[in-house]
Amino acid sequence: MDLKSHIRGIPDFPKPGILFYDISPLLAHPQAWRHAVETMAASVKEWQPDILVGIESRGFLAAAPLAYVLDCGFVMCRKRGKLPGETIGHLYELEYGSDAIEIQADAIKPGQRVVVVDDLLATGGTMAAAIQLLRRVGADVRGAACFIELTFLGGRDKIDAPVTSLMQYDS
Ligand SMILES: O=P(O)(O)OC[C@H]1O[C@H](OP(=O)(O)OP(=O)(O)O)[C@H](O)[C@@H]1O
Ligand SMILES: Nc1ncnc2[nH]cnc12
Numbered sequence: 001m002d003l004k005s006h007i008r009g010i011p012d013f014p015k016p017g018i019l020f021y022d023i024s025p026l027l028a029h030p031q032a033w034r035h036a037v038e039t040m041a042a043s044v045k046e047w048q049p050d051i052l053v054g055i056e057s058r059g060f061l062a063a064a065p066l067a068y069v070l071d072c073g074f075v076m077c078r079k080r081g082k083l084p085g086e087t088i089g090h091l092y093e094l095e096y097g098s099d100a101i102e103i104q105a106d107a108i109k110p111g112q113r114v115v116v117v118d119d120l121l122a123t124g125g126t127m128a129a130a131i132q133l134l135r136r137v138g139a140d141v142r143g144a145a146c147f148i149e150l151t152f153l154g155g156r157d158k159i160d161a162p163v164t165s166l167m168q169y170d171s
Helices: 024-028 030-045 058-070 125-136
Strands: 008-011 019-022 051-055 073-079 087-093 098-104 113-121 140-150 163-169
Touching: 024 030, 030 058, 030 140, 030 163, 051 058, 051 125, 058 073, 058 113, 058 140, 073 125, 087 125, 098 125, 113 125, 125 140
Parallel strands: 051 073, 051 113, 113 140, 140 163
Antiparallel strands: 008 019, 073 098, 087 098
């Protein structure tokens, strides 16, 4: 199946000069989305995860069905200030300025096998930050999975774990 035919490129969003890869048509097409999830599940299964961690917000859409198919737990990695109770955060640098992501302090038990899931890998800053945070709480990070990889941005080089992606774009 041609999954790329279900990805829409929207120029100049959210800023001039950025081509935004929109997964909405893929999510809206049940056969294509099922195919994407099942193909990704087969790759992620090799890492034998206990837990899938989804990165807010589009990463939740990607990680939740995978966790269901693979019979894994699902943990939310959210932007700062969104999770209740005790949290552990990690500050990371963006192209301009900085941001922070958090997980709940008791979300991961030391030694649990974790795969981090997002819809898209661009510069890799978000995924790298999530992995650093998960390692701080003792996770055994087995890999990183994304549906779309913007290979021209070299994000994979920032990820200190195996990376799998379903669709690659070189421009
Ligand atoms: O590899 P990077 O350069 O770090 O970029 C990738 C991140 O950017 C997007 O999320 P965004 O921050 O736009 O949030 P959203 O999922 O809530 O739309 C995407 O879902 C990834 O999480
Ligand atoms: N070009 C892009 N399209 C969609 N999501 C993104 N996140 C970071 N860069 C992106």
